[in-house]
Amino acid sequence: xxxxxxxxxxxxxxxxxxxxxxxxxxxxxxxxxxxxxxxxxxxxxxxxxxxxxxxxxxxxxxxxxxxxxxxxxxxxxxxxxxxxxxxxxxxxxxxxxxxxxxxxxxxxxxxxxxxxxxxxxxxxxxxxxxxxxxxxxxxxxxxxxxxxxxxxxxxxxxxxxxxxxxxxxxxxxxxxxxxxxxxxxxxxxxxxxxxxxxxxxxxxxxxxxxxxxxxxxxxxxxxxxxxxxxxxxxxxxxxxxxxxxxxxxxxxx
Numbered sequence: 001x002x003x004x005x006x007x008x009x010x011x012x013x014x015x016x017x018x019x020x021x022x023x024x025x026x027x028x029x030x031x032x033x034x035x036x037x038x039x040x041x042x043x044x045x046x047x048x049x050x051x052x053x054x055x056x057x058x059x060x061x062x063x064x065x066x067x068x069x070x071x072x073x074x075x076x077x078x079x080x081x082x083x084x085x086x087x088x089x090x091x092x093x094x095x096x097x098x099x100x101x102x103x104x105x106x107x108x109x110x111x112x113x114x115x116x117x118x119x120x121x122x123x124x125x126x127x128x129x130x131x132x133x134x135x136x137x138x139x140x141x142x143x144x145x146x147x148x149x150x151x152x153x154x155x156x157x158x159x160x161x162x163x164x165x166x167x168x169x170x171x172x173x174x175x176x177x178x179x180x181x182x183x184x185x186x187x188x189x190x191x192x193x194x195x196x197x198x199x200x201x202x203x204x205x206x207x208x209x210x211x212x213x214x215x216x217x218x219x220x221x222x223x224x225x226x227x228x229x230x231x232x233x234x235x236x237x238x239x240x241x242x243x244x245x246x247x248x249x250x251x252x253x
Contacts, residue, residue: 059216062157066220069149073227078234086241088125092249096124097233104229108221110140111187113229121233123252127240135239139232144182146224146231147192151178155199158209170203177202192224193217 079090094101100117107113114136122132155174159166166174181195193214197207237247 058157058161059212062153062213063216063220065157066150066153067223069153070146070223070227073145073149074230078230082234082237085238086247088237088247088249093125093233093237096120096249097230100229100233101226104225105222108189108218108225109187110144110225110228110232113225114140114187117229117232121236124250125233125237126246126248126250127236128243128245131240131243131245132236135236136232139235140187140228142183143231143235144185144192144228146227147185147195148178148182149227150192150220150224151182151196151199154196154213155203155205158200158212159203159205161212162205162209164203164205166203173202174199187228189221190217192221 079093082088082093083090097117097120100113100120103116104110104113110117117140118132118136121127121136122129152174155178156166156171159170177199181198182192185191185195193210196210200207200209241247
């Protein structure tokens with residue numbers, strides 16, 4: 001009998017097959033995505049590279065505004081509440097919950113951070129187990145201050161991007177729906193962005209406006225999760241103080 005035909009030669013080491021016209025490796029597909037993004041940037045810039053800066057500048061202002069609002073909650077509002085109610089100073093409070101804040105930043109999930117939050121509040125802020133086991137899980141579910149701030153600012157930004165003027169009534173609707181939707185948001189990464197659809201719908205904005213901010217949502221999500229976790233620790237300390245417990249920093253490292 002005739003010998004079997006030789007096996008086909010391996011594909012050439014190029015980005016694409018010569019006949020099929022498709023990438024043959026994940027590396028080539030990844031490079032293709034990079035080239036597409038570069039092409040999009042070139043299309044936005046046109047003949048003047050300053051056009052891309054002009055296009056992205058409003059998005060930068062939006063992100064800075066969100067970060068200012070989140071920073072006010074973490075650096076001013078919560079420490080002031082803690083100091084006035086429990087007497088614990090700014091430095092001691094943040095030293096107690098710093099590991100929980102860093103885990104919240106890395107996971108973007110209040111639920112994933114919950115065990116660390118409960119441990120730090122109980123062991124390092126001297127809050128009883130009864131208060132910690134009730135307030136912290138409840139706070140991880142409904143206490144979403146960072147999410148509500150982000151949703152309100154995002155709704156205003158998208159409305160202005162679409163050229164819609166917001167009346168005082170529209171702004172009050174944004175505040176109300178952002179607060180309620182943040183309570184119903186899941187304690188998982190990206191949940192606040194999904195609930196933002198409710199806020200946009202309440203003021204008649206097309207939900208497709210989410211595409212304007214989705215590119216930078218992840219780092220903002222990491223930052224607003226820090227606010228949520230810090231709020232949980234603050235409320236737990238305040239509740240324990242109203243129950244007659246002595247809140248103080250305990251070094252249990």
